[in-house]
Amino acid sequence: MNNSFIQINNISKHFADVKAVDDVSFEIKEGEFFSLLGPSGCGKTTLLRLLAGFEYPTSGNLLIDGTDITALPPDKRPTNMVFQNYAIFPHLNVEKNIQFGLRKLGLSNDEIDKRVKNVLSLVKLEGYEERFSNQLSGGQRQRVALARALVRQPKVLLLDEPLGALDKKLRDEMQLELRTLQKNIGITFVFVTHDQQEAISMSDRVAVMNEGKIQQLSEPNELYKNPENIFVSDFIGETNFLKAETKSRDGDFINVSIEGLGEFKIKNNLNIVENSSDVVCSIRPESMMISKVKSDWDICLDAKICQTSYLGEMTRFYVEAKGIEKIITVSSQHFDNQSFENNECFISISLEDISLLNKK
Amino acid sequence: MIKSWRKIYAKNDNIKAYTLLSPALILVILAMVVPMVLMLSFSMFTQVSMMEIDYTFTFQRYIDFFQKNLLVTLLIKSIKISFLVTLITLITAYPVCYYIAFYVKKNKMLWLVLLTLPFWTSYLLRVFSWKIILGTKGVINSSLINAGILNEPLTFLMYSETAVVITLTHAWAAFALLPLYVSLDKIDFSFIEAGRDLGLSRFEVFWKITFPLSLPGVIGAILIIFIPTVGDYVTPALLGGIEGRMLSNMIQAYFGKINNIPMGAASATIMLTTVVLITIIVSNVTKRLTQRLT
Known part of the structure; x- marks a missing residue:
């Protein structure tokens, strides 16, 4: 396993006077379920968007699997994103939504059909191919978003508070499911959340962020038992x-x-x-x-x-x-x-x- | 008695709906339905002499219309001019709306108000200003001549189809801005980001996501511009000259100078039918085309 699969080197992102991300460096392991945790405005979503390519850093560089991706546009990166509001295209049905990301990969029609079928069964949405976004429940939309990102077989899956819009019961179920799914397919997950319980229960490692800086990066039980500063101690539990x-x-x-x-x-x-x-x-x-x-x-x-x-x-x-x-x-x-x-x-x-x- | 009325009123949603609709309904009947019926009936009469109309039903006026080359030519020209106006307006207004919807962060309303600022003056005044700009001694021609680029003024600018197209495009642009802006502004930016994330270039994202999602606004803008411009007679009358004349000018003449009300009514009915048909075809074709795009 590659211990420095994703390298984040001295990354800063400033919006006008605001330092959204302030000189942050760390590494994410291959196949890891990694969470960025922090209150709103702490820079966790900005960091995720920097990884996805929707923002470019003010300084620093990003590497995925040894390749410098700092200047690459989103469509050239080996990442895919599950959006907070899922961003399911409303003018396309579930099947077309999932196929959407495959057309540029140069696959044969058979291969496309096979992949769509596989990913639909992975997220348990067989039989929903013809539905449109407004005919799906919140949990189903979340699965479509997940399937659409996973079908491209990215090296890294980025998840931006994907469980935030679900009710508590469904959220708990999806936490377990996401965790199992990640272990089965072995793709590196970078998960953004403000919910400390969610981060602790799902992740291999968690980076707690505040004011654009990493406050502590460790395994969940370490965060709880040995917080390194007042912020972490107060935020976790x-x-x-x-x-x-x-x-x-x-x-x-x-x-x-x-x-x-x-x-x-x-x-x-x-x-x-x-x-x-x-x-x-x-x-x-x-x-x-x-x-x-x-x-x-x-x-x-x-x-x-x-x-x-x-x-x-x-x-x-x-x-x-x-x-x-x-x-x-x-x-x-x-x-x-x-x-x-x-x-x-x-x-x-x-x-x-x-x-x-x-x-x- | 009053009590039972109240009960009926409270229970019956239809009565409520009609009560609420009644002012609008009365207006529509008086101002739309009655004149339409009158126009339809007059199109089936015959003008015998200056003051006299023969009220026996006949379809002869419609046959006359299609036998008169001039009228058919004018109908086609009306449609052509309107089509050009609609197309040019869309091409110019769409990028502006796109910019305001996605790139302007603060004071979007101010931008829209500023864009509509020229439209606060009267329609006629604007048409006359175009006369000053486009005329043989107008702003464009005199500056081109003074600069030594031209020896003689460009004649196609004034009293021509070009003049009508330019003026109508400017006059109706504001009405295209609003539906386009609303439909673009409703598009969540994360759809565009998701498209990029799924491997598409900016250009592909526009044609496969942004444009199809803005389609209601595009169709709205097409209808809002096409329908009124096809029947406009002020601009062609003032700026069109002989070349820029449209069917509506002829209809106006039938009701006025020529004094053949049935012929005017028949022409108007034919024009109305054509516009309705074109509207239906345009919105269907646009939808089909987009489905093929995506």
């Missing part, structure tokens, strides 16, 4: 941020005083400097335990529940604790608000679940 101040360093560990919790020795993964208040400590809501009685965990706080919200598979507690300014969120699968008398409770935290992050 939920978390509580507490004020902290570092003291002296002790090998791989560092002494930290955390508001309301006290002073601890915590593993220093991110090379955080000594004697600094430019740090923050993050604790995930589900890593904490809420209980009626005191526990023997590393930290156990007296607390008061201000509000609860019942979410079905779990309950979320909003808790006030002494010495902590902000309200802490704790989630638990075992309690609902009726279990606590006078809303009094204990919050337990294990030291290994506390992570330190640089503010900048």
Whole structure:
């Protein structure tokens, strides 16, 4: 497998004064399901459009499979795109839409028919050949868009938030299906989304973007467990941020005083400097335990529940604790608000679940 | 009693629809249906003398029309002039609309208003201005002569078919802009990007995606220009001279100077039928052609 199948070298794209993509470099492996994740306006779609050839970079260059494609127009690139709104041609039926991209490939009629048939069965749309875009549901349109791009057998498939327009149930189904499809055909997928759950559940690797820069590029579980900065920690899942101040360093560990919790020795993964208040400590809501009685965990706080919200598979507690300014969120699968008398409770935290992050 | 009326009114959608339509319906009947019926009936009468009309039904006027070479020639010329006007307008207006729809990002409305600015003056004034531009001592001829390019003025510019085509094209261009712009502006740019993404060049994308999708606007523009220009008589009367005369000028004369109302009515009916037929054929052929393109 080629580890640098797609090379993105120092790519910048400026629109007037806005740096949509700001000096970004990374590589995508062959056959990988790669996601670009970030809030709207973070530059992820611009980066995808740069790969597709709809935009040209202000500086930097792009390589796919060893070929420099920076200056190539979209029709000369080994990529195909699934558009956010699917862009199914309304004046052509499903079959013609799918055939559309094949006419320039110089294939025989038999080969064209065979490919169309194969791709239709791949996306489970046999029997829909004669339908037009306005006679299809959202999910079917999405499949047509997918088939139309895949039938050309591109080296890279680009997907621009293709699941955004579907309802939740269908979206979950399509996530699984897309993932299976990608593993079966082995084409490299570059997937753009603002939905962190979608990116985490589908991808081999995820690049989290903000303000035109890559904030972190790693496997999904790493993003969640070891976020490299506040932005990633906040964007992926939920978390509580507490004020902290570092003291002296002790090998791989560092002494930290955390508001309301006290002073601890915590593993220093991110090379955080000594004697600094430019740090923050993050604790995930589900890593904490809420209980009626005191526990023997590393930290156990007296607390008061201000509000609860019942979410079905779990309950979320909003808790006030002494010495902590902000309200802490704790989630638990075992309690609902009726279990606590006078809303009094204990919050337990294990030291290994506390992570330190640089503010900048 | 009132209560039951209300009930009937509330339940019956047809009554509601007709109530809402009635002002327009009355207008259409008075201003369209009645005159049409009158015209059709008059085309089957005979003008006996200056003031006298014979009211027995006959199709002789229609036979007369096709036996008079002049009238058939004028009909064909009317169609030819209108066809040229429509074609030139489309060719000039389409790129402008394309540009506004896809490349202008801000103030699209302002662009459209600016384009229609010349059309805020009266139609007649514009026709007369073309006289000043195209005439033997007009702007074009005098500047060409002053520049030493010509010795004698170009005569085909004025009192000719050319003059009629130029003037009508300018006069009706604004009406082509709007339907074309609307149909192009509705096209999602991602269709064009998808075409490029699927391996087509800019040129191919235009003929296989953009143009077919803008077809409703194209047909709209064709009809909006062709129908009124084929029957226009002001421009040919003022700028056409003898060569640029159209059938409508003859119809006007039948109702006026010549005073043969049945003949005028028959000519008008024939013209109307021809226009309707051409309209149907044009929109069908355009659709067929596009289907073959894609």
